[in-house]
Amino acid sequence: MHVLIVHAHPEPQSFNAAMTRTAVDTLEANGHTVEVSDLYAMQFNPVAGWHDFPQAADPSFLHYQREQKIAFERQTYAPEIAWEHDKLTRADLVIFQFPVWWRSSPAILKGWFDRVLGVGFAYGAGRVYSTGGLQGKRALLSVTFGGPTSAAEAAEVLQQLQDGVLAFVGFEVLSPFVVGGPRHLTADARQAELQRYHETLEALTCDRTPPGQCHQRAPLVHDALEQA
Amino acid sequence: MHVLIVHAHPEPQSFNAAMTRTAVDTLEANGHTVEVSDLYAMQFNPVAGWHDFPQAADPSFLHYQREQKIAFERQTYAPEIAWEHDKLTRADLVIFQFPVWWRSSPAILKGWFDRVLGVGFAYGAGRVYSTGGLQGKRALLSVTFGGPTSAAEAAEVLQQLQDGVLAFVGFEVLSPFVVGGPRHLTADARQAELQRYHETLEALTCDRTPPGQCHQRAPLVHDALEQA
Numbered sequence: 001m002h003v004l005i006v007h008a009h010p011e012p013q014s015f016n017a018a019m020t021r022t023a024v025d026t027l028e029a030n031g032h033t034v035e036v037s038d039l040y041a042m043q044f045n046p047v048a049g050w051h052d053f054p055q056a057a058d059p060s061f062l063h064y065q066r067e068q069k070i071a072f073e074r075q076t077y078a079p080e081i082a083w084e085h086d087k088l089t090r091a092d093l094v095i096f097q098f099p100v101w102w103r104s105s106p107a108i109l110k111g112w113f114d115r116v117l118g119v120g121f122a123y124g125a126g127r128v129y130s131t132g133g134l135q136g137k138r139a140l141l142s143v144t145f146g147g148p149t150s151a152a153e154a155a156e157v158l159q160q161l162q163d164g165v166l167a168f169v170g171f172e173v174l175s176p177f178v179v180g181g182p183r184h185l186t187a188d189a190r191q192a193e194l195q196r197y198h199e200t201l202e203a204l205t206c207d208r209t210p211p212g213q214c215h216q217r218a219p220l221v222h223d224a225l226e227q228a
Numbered sequence: 229m230h231v232l233i234v235h236a237h238p239e240p241q242s243f244n245a246a247m248t249r250t251a252v253d254t255l256e257a258n259g260h261t262v263e264v265s266d267l268y269a270m271q272f273n274p275v276a277g278w279h280d281f282p283q284a285a286d287p288s289f290l291h292y293q294r295e296q297k298i299a300f301e302r303q304t305y306a307p308e309i310a311w312e313h314d315k316l317t318r319a320d321l322v323i324f325q326f327p328v329w330w331r332s333s334p335a336i337l338k339g340w341f342d343r344v345l346g347v348g349f350a351y352g353a354g355r356v357y358s359t360g361g362l363q364g365k366r367a368l369l370s371v372t373f374g375g376p377t378s379a380a381e382a383a384e385v386l387q388q389l390q391d392g393v394l395a396f397v398g399f400e401v402l403s404p405f406v407v408g409g410p411r412h413l414t415a416d417a418r419q420a421e422l423q424r425y426h427e428t429l430e431a432l433t434c435d436r437t438p439p440g441q442c443h444q445r446a447p448l449v450h451d452a453l454e455q456a
Contacts, residue, residue, distance in 0.1 A: 010277045011290040046274055046335035049238045062239040063411075065374075103392040104332055107274035107339030113330045146293075157388065164331040164385070183291075 001032045001205055004091035008039045008098040008109035015182040015190060016144055020097050022194050023142070026201045035087060039108045044080070046111020052078050065119045072120030084116040092137060093205070094171070099144045103157045113165055122169040132170025139171035140204070142197070149180040174204065229260045229433055232319035236267045236326040236337035243410040243418060244372055248325050250422050251370070254429045263315060267336045272308070274339020280306050293347045300348030312344040320365060321433070322399070327372045331385045341393055350397040360398025367399035368432070370425070377408040402432065 005023055009016035020036060027034045037044075050056060053067045055076040071077040077085070088094065098105050105113075117123070122133040141158055149157075158176050166173045177200055179193045233251055237244035248264060255262045265272075278284060281295045283304040299305040305313070316322065326333050333341075345351070350361040369386055377385075386404050394401045405428055407421050 010275075010292065013289055040275075040277070046339065047238075047268075048329075048334060048336075049268070061241055064238065101276075102338070102341050102345070103388040104338065106276060107335045107342050108276075110330070110332060110338040111274065111335030114335050117330070157392070160331040160385065160388065 001092045002090050003027050003032055003034045003093045004087050005036045005095045005097055007036055008106045010040050016097055016099055019142060019197055022197055023201055026198045030205055044108055046108045048114045052081055052115055054078055068118035069120040081115055085121055095140045095142055097142045117169055128168055135170035137171055138174055139166045140174045141176040144179045144182055147181040154178045229320045230318050231255050231260055231262045231321045232315050233264045233323045233325055235264055236334045238268050244325055244327055247370060247425055250426055251429055254426045258433055272336055274336045276342045280309055280343055282306055296346035297348040309343055313349050323368045323370055325370045345397055356396055363398035365399055366402055367394045368402045369404040372407045372410055375409040382406045
């Protein structure tokens with residue numbers, strides 16, 4: 001399996017960063033390949049605009065969706081968008097790792113959705129939900145909340161993103177992995193949450209792992225003192 | 229009354245832009261004052277990060293909310309954030325004008341929420357909902373959808389933003405003004421939607437208008453051929 005992790009947190013020592021490193025280690029130890037779009041490290045620009053379309057079809061009026069469709073057909077997207085398309089195309093599983101800010105993703109990830117999941121590539125001409133452009137791929141939201149969060153509350157907050165965005169473009173959307181308020185946890189409890197994430201990913205990817213490797217545990221080496 | 233319009237659309241000839249110009253004209257004709265944060269024109273950076281805190285309290289680890297609280301207390305926020313705080317402090321009514329992208333605001337506005345509605349200024353230490361930092365102010369979402377949208381669907385899509393963000397920081401949140409698929413409407417129908425917005429704003433601000441001016445209609449001069 002090939003996995004893309006889209007990571008959106010400004011602090012490399014954060015608990016979110018520890019989660020992404022845990023995922024990389026776990027997946028690679030189980031024989032999968034992984035690449036990470038670390039949006040802050042990439043200085044990804046989340047603002048949809050003319051810069052997406054170096055060869056805009058109609059420079060007199062920015063009709064964003066129409067330009068998306070044309071840029072996809074003519075392969076004239078800005079490289080930073082085309083690269084993300086390539087990463088998605090390669091991936092069997094996409095993990096979105098982020099802290100929930102204002103009941104949603106940080107803006108840097110919202111802009112990744114705005115710019116990358118464009119008409120033509122991700123949906124359009126009736127290609128939505130089961131026939132969306134990302135069909136055949138799985139998506140997992142792996143998120144932290146600022147405080148303790150019930151499964152029902154998390155489901156409500158993440159619903160538009162899971163159903164209205166990810167399922168809409170064809171992903172099979174997995175149950176989200178939620179950590180409530182890592183900053184308020186003890187170091188041991190944070191370590192336990194990383195272990196839970198490790199086990200969740202092992203179970204998740206087990207059925208697609210080469211035989212014999214499925215129950216091989218990856219060591220957990222990350223410092224659970226890292227905070228959200 | 230003093231009104232702040234936070235406007236988030238990349239195309240100055242868009243229907244969203246026509247809506248904002250309609251709002252400015254209507255409000256000014258009724259004796260109110262208006263300022264506009266045109267996020268694209270301002271090249272507003274939606275990415276929360278170190279640049280928010282020129283005098284960060286802990287440069288070794290970005291704890292974003294803690295830095296927000298300290299920057300607010302010490303008045304050491306980056307000027308672009310402090311300016312938005314000043315605009316909000318002056319405003320009696322805040323209108324958010326944007327196209328719904330992926331069941332939410334464009335990233336440039338999501339980042340305005342992330343960066344501007346910070347701990348200390350907008351909420352914190354128990355100051356949430358009726359005691360939030362923006363208490364006493366009203367907020368209106370004025371949005372376009374890509375296609376026809378029922379009131380129930382719009383309410384579901386906007387719920388997290390209305391209840392989880394705006395009401396959370398203390399705003400009295402008004403019923404949203406929704407235009408479904410302006411691009412698919414005739415010029416006459418678009419003009420009628422602008423007129424409906426004009427009348428909505430007049431009714432909304434009527435109770436706070438100086439006597440005698442309430443039913444004075446502002447002329448509608450904007451070209452309704454403009455598209456979403």
